[in-house]
Amino acid sequence: MGENIKLIANNKKAYHDYFIEDKYEAGIALAGTEVKSLRGGKCSIKESFIKIENSEIFIYGMHISPYEKGNIFNKDPLRVRKLLLHKYQINKIGGQLAQKGYTLVPLQVYFKGRLVKLEIGLARGKKLYDKRQDIAKKDMRRETEREFKVKNLY
Secondary structure (H helix, E strand, O other), X not given: OOOOEEXXXXXXXXXXXXXXXXXXXXXXXXXXXXXXXXXXXXXXXXXXXXXXXOOEEEEXXXXXXXXXXXXXXXXXXXXXXXXXXXXXXXXXXXXXXXXOOEEEEEEEEEEEOOEXXXXXXXXXXXXXXXHHHHHHHHHHHHHHHHHHOOXXXX
């Protein structure tokens, strides 16, 4: 794969709070100053969420800091942004969201070549005991790594 991928923002909390069932790569409709700001890595998707409204998909709460050298062209850092997916993908995701307990979460924002992409995950919420189970597994793995001095024992 000759694609040059550069990570801008990651949402690690999503993996802690949800079971990620399926992943999609979407483009984002952005203004020029927003892209320049993203090149500097000024982006946060921690508080953001995704909704489908009349066959279009949008991300809410994605924070892109205003570009310092920009002026009147700077957009609102928290504005609603349209995601670019094929119609059949949006319909497929909509059908899966209709099932009980599914939601869309942003996983990461990255440059793929010159294009800004957002990886979104079709997710199912974790219950408290699922989270406890994950934490226990992590602690066990950490203990065994400490004991045997072996890294990456997955």
